[in-house]
Amino acid sequence: MRTLLTYSMVFPRRSAYVLLALLAAGIAEGLSLTALLPLISIAIGGTGDSDIGRVIVGTLQGIGITPTIGVMLLIIVGGMLVKSLILLLANRQVGYTVAHVATTLRLDFIKALLASRWQYYLRQPIGSLANSVATEAYRAANGFEHSANVLALSMQVLVYSVVALFISWQATLTSLLIGMILLLALHRLVRATRRAGSKQTHLIRHLLTYLSDILNSVKSLKAMGRDNVADAILRDQTQQLEKATRREVMSREALLALQEPILAALTASGLYLALVIWELSLPEVMVMAFLLTRILGLLNKTQRRFQQLTAQESAYWAMRAATEEAQAAAERTTGTLQPTLQQGISLKHVSFDYGTKSIFRDLNIEISVKSFTTITGTSGVGKSTLLDLLCGLAEPKSGEILIDGVSLHDINLRLWRYMIGYVSQETILLHDTILTNILVGAPDLAYADAERALHQAGAWDFVSALPEGLHTVVGERGGLLSGGQRQRIAIARALAHQPLFLLLDEPTSALDPDSEQIICETLQRLAQNFTIIAVSHQPAVVNAADTVYALSKGKAERIQRSPGSDSHSESLGILNVAADNT
Numbered sequence: 001m002r003t004l005l006t007y008s009m010v011f012p013r014r015s016a017y018v019l020l021a022l023l024a025a026g027i028a029e030g031l032s033l034t035a036l037l038p039l040i041s042i043a044i045g046g047t048g049d050s051d052i053g054r055v056i057v058g059t060l061q062g063i064g065i066t067p068t069i070g071v072m073l074l075i076i077v078g079g080m081l082v083k084s085l086i087l088l089l090a091n092r093q094v095g096y097t098v099a100h101v102a103t104t105l106r107l108d109f110i111k112a113l114l115a116s117r118w119q120y121y122l123r124q125p126i127g128s129l130a131n132s133v134a135t136e137a138y139r140a141a142n143g144f145e146h147s148a149n150v151l152a153l154s155m156q157v158l159v160y161s162v163v164a165l166f167i168s169w170q171a172t173l174t175s176l177l178i179g180m181i182l183l184l185a186l187h188r189l190v191r192a193t194r195r196a197g198s199k200q201t202h203l204i205r206h207l208l209t210y211l212s213d214i215l216n217s218v219k220s221l222k223a224m225g226r227d228n229v230a231d232a233i234l235r236d237q238t239q240q241l242e243k244a245t246r247r248e249v250m251s252r253e254a255l256l257a258l259q260e261p262i263l264a265a266l267t268a269s270g271l272y273l274a275l276v277i278w279e280l281s282l283p284e285v286m287v288m289a290f291l292l293t294r295i296l297g298l299l300n301k302t303q304r305r306f307q308q309l310t311a312q313e314s315a316y317w318a319m320r321a322a323t324e325e326a327q328a329a330a331e332r333t334t335g336t337l338q339p340t341l342q343q344g345i346s347l348k349h350v351s352f353d354y355g356t357k358s359i360f361r362d363l364n365i366e367i368s369v370k371s372f373t374t375i376t377g378t379s380g381v382g383k384s385t386l387l388d389l390l391c392g393l394a395e396p397k398s399g400e401i402l403i404d405g406v407s408l409h410d411i412n413l414r415l416w417r418y419m420i421g422y423v424s425q426e427t428i429l430l431h432d433t434i435l436t437n438i439l440v441g442a443p444d445l446a447y448a449d450a451e452r453a454l455h456q457a458g459a460w461d462f463v464s465a466l467p468e469g470l471h472t473v474v475g476e477r478g479g480l481l482s483g484g485q486r487q488r489i490a491i492a493r494a495l496a497h498q499p500l501f502l503l504l505d506e507p508t509s510a511l512d513p514d515s516e517q518i519i520c521e522t523l524q525r526l527a528q529n530f531t532i533i534a535v536s537h538q539p540a541v542v543n544a545a546d547t548v549y550a551l552s553k554g555k556a557e558r559i560q561r562s563p564g565s566d567s568h569s570e571s572l573g574i575l576n577v578a579a580d581n582t
């Protein structure tokens with residue numbers, strides 16, 4: 001019930017339109033049904049000996065229409081036709097709304113997720129996110145369709161009941177009461193369906209999370225002959241899902257099976273009451289039998305639709321919970337100042353923790369504009385975290401990051417990030433063309449930008465040698481290219497929008513020495529116009545830099561070039577550090 005109300009509140013205009021159309025359809029049906037009683041009276045030779053029959057006959061005669069069998073049939077058929085037309089419109093609206101509900105849920109979720117803090121995003125399993133956007137949004141939207149049907153059927157129950165009340169209020173109230181008892185008696189099956197539905201939502205999410213993890217590492221699992229372990233786990237989860245589905249099917253079919261005989265018994269007792277106890281006339285009994293059978297049948301259908309709604313509703317709530325959680329983890333947007341990068345970047349007394357794990361304590365770094373700085377240090381020392389701090393993806397616990405003397409905290413982060421070109425440690429390309437991978441949908445970039453960026457990244461030679469050039473599809477995660485080629489495409493992507501500040505996380509780790517040299521020369525050349533920071537263990541990248549910082553024990557040490565040595569890596573000894581604290 002809460003879901004039904006929630007749908008109406010979250011989509012009020014669309015729900016109101018559907019509700020009004022259903023009401024109009026119900027009224028058209030009700031009006032046509034009122035002709036049923038006089039019709040039967042006329043058919044069996046009477047003039048309509050019930051109040052409602054007399055009113056209808058009188059009304060028709062009042063407007064100059066003789067109430068013949070033909071007229072009555074026309075009213076009934078006409079009313080049903082009008083009802084069907086209005087229902088058609090209402091159902092079309094329901095269909096559109098189902099698509100709209102799915103789209104709204106998906107877009108809200110994606111927007112909230114992309115606007116969430118980086119640390120929050122990192123904790124979300126990709127399979128679960130994909131499941132929310134694909135399966136849960138679809139199931140939740142179907143839930144709306146079922147709730148619209150519950151409303152439509154309830155409306156019809158109401159109309160039939162009002163007409164029946166005019167004929168015999170005792171018989172109507174008694175059968176409605178009995179109908180309610182029937183619904184209550186069978187409600188256990190609805191509850192069982194709800195439980196099975198929640199279980200399915202949970203299991204599908206779990207299964208897809210696990211599946212996406214497995215698919216990401218399938219090569220190494222196969223190579224080590226461990227694919228059977230993953231297979232067993234996936235099989236177990238799939239079987240659990242099947243069990244939950246079976247439970248849902250069982251409840252649904254049990255409801256259907258039990259409703260039929262109970263309905264027959266109720267109709268028979270209603271007829272007995274009408275004929276023997278309340279001694280209604282034959283036309284009244286015939287109309288009542290028709291109406292009450294319809295009412296009870298509609299109540300049954302309403303309950304079945306409600307049951308289907310309960311099977312789907314958990315997807316709606318799961319998706320809403322995921323969206324609200326992401327919204328609560330939204331990134332801070334306190335900064336408003338326009339960033340500039342003309343003087344330099346300073347990190348002053350920066351400290352940063354991941355939970356209880358301290359990464360930086362009193363980190364001090366100076367970066368001049370139009371220079372090439374390499375950050376080096378042992379694995380896990382915090383090099384990538386430093387890049388996250390510079391992008392504003394993580395915030396210092398204390399201390400300040402100053403951009404041209406202005407605290408990053410006060411700068412508009414979005415504008416700051418527009419100035420950044422970023423190459424991540426893992427090069428993941430889209431399953432699309434090289435051109436798309438470089439432009440990634442940016443409307444202000446064109447083919448010429450991609451071509452220039454490829455030249456700058458030292459990738460033009462191999463791309464132009466491909467039969468389809470920039471229009472070559474790179475395969476799943478760029479699998480049709482070598483590691484080095486992927487990395488150069490990623491660098492080209494970072495350069496396409498001509499950033500002022502280039503951040504590279506291990507930009508040459510997958511390159512051969514020649515390609516690495518090309519990248520290093522490219523970076524040195526780019527440093528004449530851009531500010532570049534590269535995180536790297538590679539001696540070539542360390543040597544190519546104007547400035548080198550080594551991270552160690554939460555601090556940064558600036559490495560001075562030793563007199564007589566023409567290589568930083570030598571001075572690092574790698575890493576026999578001749579460092580001085582700046």
Ligand SMILES: Nc1ncnc2c1ncn2[C@@H]1O[C@H](COP(=O)(O)OP(=O)(O)OP(=O)(O)O)[C@@H](O)[C@H]1O
Nearest residue numbers: 119122354357359378379380381382383384385386
């Ligand atoms: N999101 C996170 N939550 C908790 N701990 C994290 C998170 N990201 C990184 N860490 C931890 O922080 C430390 C620094 O990680 P970081 O990735 O910055 O190191 P790194 O120097 O770049 O390592 P590598 O050279 O191996 O890439 C590591 O010990 C890592 O386990």
